[in-house]
Amino acid sequence: MDNLLKISKQNQKRAWDIIRETQIIEAWESFGAQVNLVGSLKTGLLMNNLDIDFHIYSDNFSITDSFAAIAQIAQNPRIKRVEYRNQLETEELCVEWHAWYLDNDDKLWQIDMIHILKESPYAGWFEKVADRINAVLIPEYKHAILVIKNDIPPGEKVMGIEIYQAVIQQGIRNYTDFEQWKKTQPEKGIIDWMP
Secondary structure, three states, rough: OOOHHHHHHHHHHHHHEEEHOOHHHHHHOOOOOEEEEEHHHOOOOOOOEEEEEEEOOOOOOOOHHHHHHHHHOOOOOOOOEEEEEOOOOOOOOOOOOEEEEEEOOOEEEEEEEEEEEOOOOOOOOHHHHHHHHHHHHHHHHHHHHHHHHOOOEEEOOHHHHHHHHHHHHHOOHHHHHHHHHOOOOOOOOOOOOOO
């Protein structure tokens, strides 16, 4: 367990270094946006899936400003790729930005920046989910979550929320049992579970 905690803490430290270096928060705030950290970095459960997640809100939503903030971030030479998805016509009411940052160890970090309209049913939702996870995260849960995250085969995509639900709600404690449990779950886009 000590080794998993060490890896998680190293990844969290590196993630914060990347956030400072790329000036992500400052870039968005320069256009009047509010930037909220969500996901595994917020919950202290960052493991092998090197990702950083932000939800971003603007009083006066503007795609032009959204592109301008990303243009500032993309000036960092370690940002190797940026992807844009317009979800404004979906129930999500957002613009998705995904950037890939190559660190000094040649590890690729994915930075998700979801620019959300305040009318979206998901506005503030994932911030609440992260707060609830943090509120119930006892050492036994944290250990199980890090074990499962560490055992995910390279290249396999698993949403962190699925792991948190399996561990906290269902008592799952290892990757094999998690795999079996996941097979019984309906395929969903956005999982709205909260502890």
